[in-house]
Structures are given as structure tokens and as C-alpha cells.
Amino acid sequence: MIAEQKVKELENSAVELTITVKQEALAQSYTKVLQKYMKTLQLPGFRKGKAPASVLEQKFGTGMREEGVYSTIDEAVQEALKTVEDKYKPLPYSQPSLVDEENISTAIDTDLQFAVTYDILPLFELPAYTDLEVEVPQVEITEETITKEIDKLREQNALVVEKSRPVEHGDIVTLDYVELDAEGNEVAGTDRKDFVFTVGSGTNFYKIDEDLVGMSKDETKTIEKTFPEDHEYSEYAGKTVTLKILVKQVKVREVPALDDEFAQDVSEKYDTVADLVSATREKLANGLESHLKETKLNAVVNKILEQVTIPVPRSMIDIEVDSSWRRFVSQSGMPESQVLKFLEFQGQTKDDFTANWREGAERNIRVQLIMEKIKDKEAFSVEAAELDAEVAAQLPETADEETKAYYRTMIEDEMKFRKAGDFLIEKNIMKEGSVVSYEAFMADHHH
Numbered sequence: 001m002i003a004e005q006k007v008k009e010l011e012n013s014a015v016e017l018t019i020t021v022k023q024e025a026l027a028q029s030y031t032k033v034l035q036k037y038m039k040t041l042q043l044p045g046f047r048k049g050k051a052p053a054s055v056l057e058q059k060f061g062t063g064m065r066e067e068g069v070y071s072t073i074d075e076a077v078q079e080a081l082k083t084v085e086d087k088y089k090p091l092p093y094s095q096p097s098l099v100d101e102e103n104i105s106t107a108i109d110t111d112l113q114f115a116v117t118y119d120i121l122p123l124f125e126l127p128a129y130t131d132l133e134v135e136v137p138q139v140e141i142t143e144e145t146i147t148k149e150i151d152k153l154r155e156q157n158a159l160v161v162e163k164s165r166p167v168e169h170g171d172i173v174t175l176d177y178v179e180l181d182a183e184g185n186e187v188a189g190t191d192r193k194d195f196v197f198t199v200g201s202g203t204n205f206y207k208i209d210e211d212l213v214g215m216s217k218d219e220t221k222t223i224e225k226t227f228p229e230d231h232e233y234s235e236y237a238g239k240t241v242t243l244k245i246l247v248k249q250v251k252v253r254e255v256p257a258l259d260d261e262f263a264q265d266v267s268e269k270y271d272t273v274a275d276l277v278s279a280t281r282e283k284l285a286n287g288l289e290s291h292l293k294e295t296k297l298n299a300v301v302n303k304i305l306e307q308v309t310i311p312v313p314r315s316m317i318d319i320e321v322d323s324s325w326r327r328f329v330s331q332s333g334m335p336e337s338q339v340l341k342f343l344e345f346q347g348q349t350k351d352d353f354t355a356n357w358r359e360g361a362e363r364n365i366r367v368q369l370i371m372e373k374i375k376d377k378e379a380f381s382v383e384a385a386e387l388d389a390e391v392a393a394q395l396p397e398t399a400d401e402e403t404k405a406y407y408r409t410m411i412e413d414e415m416k417f418r419k420a421g422d423f424l425i426e427k428n429i430m431k432e433g434s435v436v437s438y439e440a441f442m443a444d445h446h447h
Helices: 023-040 053-083 143-156 260-266 273-306 314-332 336-345 350-378 384-394 401-427 438-446
Strands: 002-009 014-021 112-119 133-140 159-162 172-180 192-198 220-226 240-254 429-437
Touching: 002 053, 014 053, 023 053, 053 112, 112 314, 133 273, 133 438, 143 273, 143 438, 260 273, 273 350, 273 401, 273 438, 314 336, 314 350, 336 350, 350 401, 384 401, 429 438
Parallel strands: 133 429
Antiparallel strands: 002 014, 014 112, 159 240, 172 192, 172 240, 220 240
16 A cells, blocks of 8 residues: 655654555545445435446545545555554654645545654663762751751640749730720720730730730739831821730740650650650651752753753653643642633633643653663663562552552562662762751752
């Protein structure tokens, strides 16, 4: 059917496949179409299926030729893609599309030449990926870092307890207050019952923090307050008011002391403060180690990417962005239609919103492709026992063997990727960069 086919590489990992179809194939296809209609069409003056070919051709020739040509094109594309070199096979989600479709000839008396374009997996040579030099920050966990971490725990375990001594800064007080007029009568609408705030925070209208210091529970006090000339509420600007305050309750936030009892409260695994401190140090060190590993791998991968151009096809980026979009929608907890409505309110379409994801998606794909190539070239293998253990750990509930087998290959692939990562960290040179605090490193990492 196909007289010849040739492939031309276009930019961004697309190709153009030109196919020439023999005239006989077109003629045969046309005959098939003609026979189909001769059997099924009913024309006035003829019994069903009895209209002569010449009448049909006169009436429907153009349409039938077109149908014949397009079905030939479909078959020829399928056939050509079976025989095309592996590296030129289309990506599973890239549909071949006809080039210059409106100018395709529907003549059936000569050979037909046409072309289709589609995306392929990017073709590139792996650059050097070992013995590269990268710089990695030196991160130290100081005693101060450990203390901060333990202080956070203490804050989380603080108790608010009532106290009998007079008010101090930092106490949580509950009070009633009301404005009094010149005669000492309460001014309607100015009273507030059970107002709670922390002394020293300034979160109250009359700014009475200092006036409360030294007062005790159940004590009443009348004070005068003069408001500044530039006060935000003009009716109070420059005015002096008399305020009657009743302290109803004084509480204090008690942060537990750092002692063995506190360590035991945090976990039955600890007996002493020393246990808590060493466990905290270990927890921080583990977190640091996994982030450092990521940082090292990232640095190596960036170095590799600098040395190679990988033209990523548009369809691959579309798929990656689309899966990020689906994740985003499911995390929003709203149906997609609602998320789209919400964007519309902000004058945005899904494409506008996801546009700045494309760059990250493209980098992810490049990294995947590089890792995939290294993984194949180094032929990492996973021990059966190692794989069994990982499958059991990841799928503890799954009994169905078929499901297990399906995930098993995915998990094995994941493990090989991890091996590729470890390999890259091991086979490249890690130079010590500048010293960075644990806090700064972890904060930077999370962004």
C-alpha cells in the first residue's frame, strides 16, 4: 500500500512523517466504498441495492472519493507507524495530525503523498554524569537550635492557670468596664462584660495595660484616660474619659520547667532531660540528612542539565501540568467546575492560572528523562527480597495478586530511581560550601 515513507525531525521533539500511497491502494479503497453504497443505498426509480455504479458515481462521486482517500490515509498511517524506527514512534498521548489537510488531493488516478506530525520522546545524548563538582552548604545543628525546638514543645504544653497574686505583664485578665459621666453615672452603651486580653499586648481600645498592673482579682478601680489629638476615632480625639474597671479573673500561662518530669510527660521513652535533648538532636539530624540528600541530588542534576539540551514536546508538558491541576483541584476539596468559576471571578482561565507551572513541569520532565537514561545505562537491579519487603510495606492491605503485580513493577521502578539518585550522590564530588544555620537551610528548603 505504501510506496515510501520518510521522517524529518522538527523542533521540540516533534517529527513529520511523509507517506506516499500507491495509486492501486486508492483505487481499491474507492471500489470498496462504491460497493458498500451500491448494496445499501436506495435511489428513486431503483430497487434497494440495484442502482448502477455510473448513477451513484454521478451523484456521489466526490464524497465517495473523499471517503476512500481518508480511509486509505488512516490505514497508511497505522501501517507506517508500525514500521517506523523505535525512536520515531509517537508518544502515547500525541495524536498524529495531518499537515495542510485542506490541500490533500482526493484524486484516485495517481499516487498520493501526504504528511503527519506528532510528538516523540526527546532524543538526546547523555552528558557526563559522574565526577562533576558541586557545592553543598555546611549546615550545623547548634545547641541553640536544639533549645529552640524544646522551647516549642514547652510552649505547646503550657497551661493557663488562675493565680491569686496581682496582675503583671503577660497575665491573661478578664474584666468588666464602663465609662462614667461627670456625675459618676454609667454612660449607656459603653459597658463591656467579660473582656479578656493579655496585659502588655495593647489589644484594647482604652490602652489600659499599665493601669491594670498591680490590681488584684475582684478589685475595682476608676481611672482617667486622655486620648491623643490624632486619635483614629474623631469623637475621642483629644477627649478625656473616666473609666471604671472591675478585674474578675487573673490567669497566667505557665510554661513547664525543663526538668525530668517534663521529659517524661513528652514521651514515656524519656526518663531525663538528657534523653529528651539527645532524641531532639537525633530528630533534627534525620530531618537535616534527608534534606541535604535532596539538595545534593538537585545540585548534581542541575549540573547535568546545564550540559545538555532536551527539547521537551508540548504534549508532555500538557500532561504534566494537567496532573498538577488535578492534584490542585482535589486538594481544594471543591468540584472542578467550582474551582473554574472561582478563577473566572478573578478574571482568569485554567490556562492563565497554570501558565507559570509550565516551566517547573518542563524541568521535572527533563530530570525524569535524564534519570531514566542513567537508570537504563547503569542497569541498576533490585534484589527480589528487597522488592518483596517494599511491596509488603507499601501495600499491607492488598491481597489481590494482579493488583500487587501491577504495583510491583511501579515500586521496582521507583526503587531503581532511588538507586540512581544514590549513585549520583556517591559518584560526584561534593565540595563544602558556606556554613548555613539549620533554621535558614530548612526554611529555604521548604520554599
